[in-house]
Amino acid sequence: MTAPQISFEFFPPKNLEASFRLWDTVQVLAPLAPRFVSVTYGAGGTTRELTRDAVATLHKSSGLNVAAHLTCVQASREETLAIADSFALAGVTDIVALRGDPPQGAGHFTPHPGGFANSVELIQALAETGKFAIRVGAYPDIHPEAASAQADIDWLKAKLDAGADEALTQFFFEAETFFRFRDACAKAGIDKQITPGILPIENWKGARNFARRCGTHIPAWVEDAFDKATRDGREDLLATAICTELCSELIDGGVDKLHFYTLNRPELTRDVCHALGVTPRVALQNVA
Numbered sequence: 707m708t709a710p711q712i713s714f715e716f717f718p719p720k721n722l723e724a725s726f727r728l729w730d731t732v733q734v735l736a737p738l739a740p741r742f743v744s745v746t747y748g749a750g751g752t753t754r755e756l757t758r759d760a761v762a763t764l765h766k767s768s769g770l771n772v773a774a775h776l777t778c779v780q781a782s783r784e785e786t787l788a789i790a791d792s793f794a795l796a797g798v799t800d801i802v803a804l805r806g807d808p809p810q811g812a813g814h815f816t817p818h819p820g821g822f823a824n825s826v827e828l829i830q831a832l833a834e835t836g837k838f839a840i841r842v843g844a845y846p847d848i849h850p851e852a853a854s855a856q857a858d859i860d861w862l863k864a865k866l867d868a869g870a871d872e873a874l875t876q877f878f879f880e881a882e883t884f885f886r887f888r889d890a891c892a893k894a895g896i897d898k899q900i901t902p903g904i905l906p907i908e909n910w911k912g913a914r915n916f917a918r919r920c921g922t923h924i925p926a927w928v929e930d931a932f933d934k935a936t937r938d939g940r941e942d943l944l945a946t947a948i949c950t951e952l953c954s955e956l957i958d959g960g961v962d963k964l965h966f967y968t969l970n971r972p973e974l975t976r977d978v979c980h981a982l983g984v985t986p987r988v989a990l991q992n993v994a
């Protein structure tokens with residue numbers, strides 16, 4: 707099995723303790739030489755300044771290729787593009803461009819009166835600047851707001867045709883889900899990189915709630931296995947085994963890039979990467 711290329715998602719820290727946790731996460735995962743690391747943008751646009759500061763600091767001090775998430779939520783076009791410009795000024799030219807979700811409890815996405823109406827408009831505007839490499843979200847289990855599976859894929863094609871370079875998927879539990887999606891994308895004429903998003907399950911209850919919120923199908927065998935493992939206090943072992951197995955099946959099916967949702971907890975992601983043959987790359991001069 708050839709070791710895959712990997713990338714990691716972090717979220718911006720909200721306090722000093724969380725800042726240390728993020729830095730620890732970076733220290734543990736950076737030696738695995740990720741393609742890029744990305745920093746999320748809080749739902750409802752809530753972490754605008756934190757995301758900007760976190761990407762700038764990570765870019766300056768980690769030497770990693772950093773991608774900033776950016777959403778259309780609760781901001782005018784000018785404000786959104788000003789944030790993108792602030793990323794570019796800090797040397798960060800990779801953006802994960804999203805429509806975004808509204809603040810919790812606000813129901814459906816409603817565009818800001820002077821804002822981008824949807825992700826395609828945002829992608830077009832970012833692409834027109836010529837400054838950014840653009841990645842977008844994709845949904846192997848179908849986005850809850852999609853009219854149909856085909857409509858979801860047509861919309862993804864529109865996002866890629868608008869100037870995006872790569873799609874990162876929402877997490878899913880079975881490799882077959884990704885393979886079906888990849889085939890349907892190819893059939894729709896999508897020829898850009900589609901990278902599976904992988905969630906190492908640190909906390910089953912949290913992951914299950916998250917999956918339900920974003921429409922990710924939870925197979926019965928996963929529910930059963932975690933229920934038993936939780937009772938036996940062996941959640942960690944099961945999480946590592948399930949995640950490694952999923953990644954191995956994806957690699958066997960031709961996937962060469964994986965994007966890990968780390969939740970700023972690096973151990974499980976690191977263990978899975980090691981099991982897949984992604985090991986630390988230490989420069990000899992740093993060892994001598």
Ligand code: FAD
Nearest residue numbers: 746747749775804805806807825843849852858861874876
């Ligand atoms: P879109 O793909 O634009 O829309 C979602 C779906 O709705 C589409 O797949 C399509 O089926 C349908 N749709 C929407 N508009 C139209 C239209 N005009 N015509 C037809 N169909 C339409 N959220 C955050 O708040 N912050 C983050 O940092 C963040 N990071 C993420 C990273 C990744 C890799 C992924 C997959 C998701 C992330 N999210 C984040 C969640 C994301 O904001 C939500 O899933 C949101 O509901 C959709 O955003 P999107 O850009 O994928 O939307």
